[in-house]
Amino acid sequence: MSEAIAYYPGCSGLGTSKEYDTSTRAVCAALGLSLVDIPDWSCCGSSPAHTKDHVLSAALAARNLQLVSDMGLKAAATPCPSCLTNLRTANHRCEAAPFKAKVDKLLDDPYAGGVNAVSVLQALTEMVGLDTVKSAVRTPLKGLKVACYYGCIMNRPPELMAFDDCENPMAMDNILAAMGAEVVPFPLKVECCGASYGIPRPDVVAKLSGKLLDAAVGVGADMVAVACPLCQMNLDLRQGQVNRAGGTNFRMPVPYFTQLMAVALNIADEEIGFSKLCVDPRPVLSKALAVAD
Amino acid sequence: MNIINLTRDYDEDFVHRVEEESGQNVSLCYQCGNCTAGCPYTFAYDIPVSQIMRLVQAGQKKTVLSSKSIWLCATCESCTTRCPNMIDVACVMDVLRHMARREGLAAVPQVKTFWDSFLDSVRAHGRVFELGLLINYVTKTGRFWTDMDLGPKILPKGKLAFKPHDIQGKEHVARIFERFERESNS
Ligand code: SF4
Ligand code: SF4
Ligand code: SF4
Ligand code: SF4
DSSP states (O other), X not given: OOEEEEEOOOGXXXXXXXXXXXXXXXXXXXXXXXXXXXXXXXXXOHHHHHTTOHHHHHHHHHHHHHHHHHTTOSEEEESOHHHHHHHHHHHHHTTSHHHHHXXXXXXXXXOOOOOEEEXXXXXXXXXXXXXXXXXXXXXXXXXXXXXXXXXXXXXXSHHHHOSSOSSSOOHHHHHHHHTTOEEEOOTTTTOOOOGGGGTTOHHHHHHHXXXXXXXXXXXXXXXXXXSOHHHHIIIIITHHHHHHHHTOOOOOOOOBHHHHHHHXXXXXXXXXXXXXXXXXXXXXXXXXXXXXX | OOOOOTTTTOOHHHHXXXXXXXXXXXXXXXXXXXXXXXXXXXXXXXXXXXXHHHHHHTTOHHHHHTOSHHXXXXXXXXXXXXXXXXXXXXXXXXXXXXXXXXXXXXXXXXXXXXXXXXXXXXXXXXSOOHHHHHXXXXXXXXXXXXXXXXXXXXXXXXXXOSSOOOOTTHHHHHHHHHHHHHHHHO
């Protein structure tokens, strides 16, 4: 089985979330999902564009949707929920002709419409499926207690995102459970971590991310699995700032869910990229897997 | 918060513009408070989101557009997801900051500067150049990078590229911004 989908890594996939990109590519390849790079893709505009203007934001995203259309494809997968929201919003808003006309005015080539963006999480769930995932496992993540954190926008608003449950999403839990991990119920799955306010308002991120780390410790998680580059940065890179602001002492590993999948699929260390994270998940991981043996 | 004379400051045109630009009927809000209860940023807001909705209904343009809240909203979509009247509250917040920008207002200037630096980077390179964005932000705000402590953590990971990854079609992206500016000034 090999299914193809266009792949939009997002800017952070080339920088701060390289390990999300490499582990995603390796996992999809191992599971027979073929990700086709979009030639010369550009930034989707992310939050800064939609806070400025909706037409500008849609045009920045639609340039990429049109590139997908030019490839003869109708769907694109992205690991980044922020890219996902922008791409889906642009496509959705362009269904209204007057809005689309304004977007096309800003573009070199008009957007043909009808390109559906999905998350890598959704592509793995729907195009690969849990059975295939399960039968591909080489090293079960037995004994590893994982809290799955989806971030705030992966499934919201539900009318737009049209995947999984908006208050209690389960797609990541299901995948990691299929890989043998013990997923622990995590009540703050969709709470916001502080978004991109880390630079202009670090106090805000320290407070919101601190609450999430505290809850993860509270439910007995060994680690928090994430699906968003910005969530990852706030919870991992900024964990020291969270500790200083709140007088706490967290040392919680925050890997991408695709990195944990890669471990279970026996993918090479360079592609997993645990060394790129601030809190190294390997000690906790080997301890959990050893105890389970 | 200041005491507001609701009848005196009622700006009908403002209410219509918010409704038109957001595509939402703000009069549907009956002040249940769900949005505020679920908003992770209420602690940092000067005006809670449900009160922003009330003030919009009451046409209180100046108070709303000068609030810090509209610049601190992260578009987390909690309010939109949980509003019993299906109001896209996050979209209303977004539209309010569009309007504030047009009026030259930004009650949390460093947030606006950060977003602008981000867009400048996209305009110049076609993609975000993370390190360049930071330097630009630090230069514009004149504040020493508050995240200096992160440098030793992230630099050895080889994640922050020192050179921008310019795309070939970066002129296409630059033209999107140019046309946008032309359209908004016409
Ligand atoms: S949302 Fe972030 S990562 Fe995604 S393309 Fe836009 S800037 Fe880049
Ligand atoms: S970074 Fe924060 S704002 Fe972005 S998805 Fe993650 S939780 Fe939401
Ligand atoms: S949740 Fe909806 S109805 Fe309730 S206060 Fe907020 S906007 Fe108004
Ligand atoms: S979208 Fe904005 S106003 Fe609504 S809950 Fe999230 S942060 Fe609060």
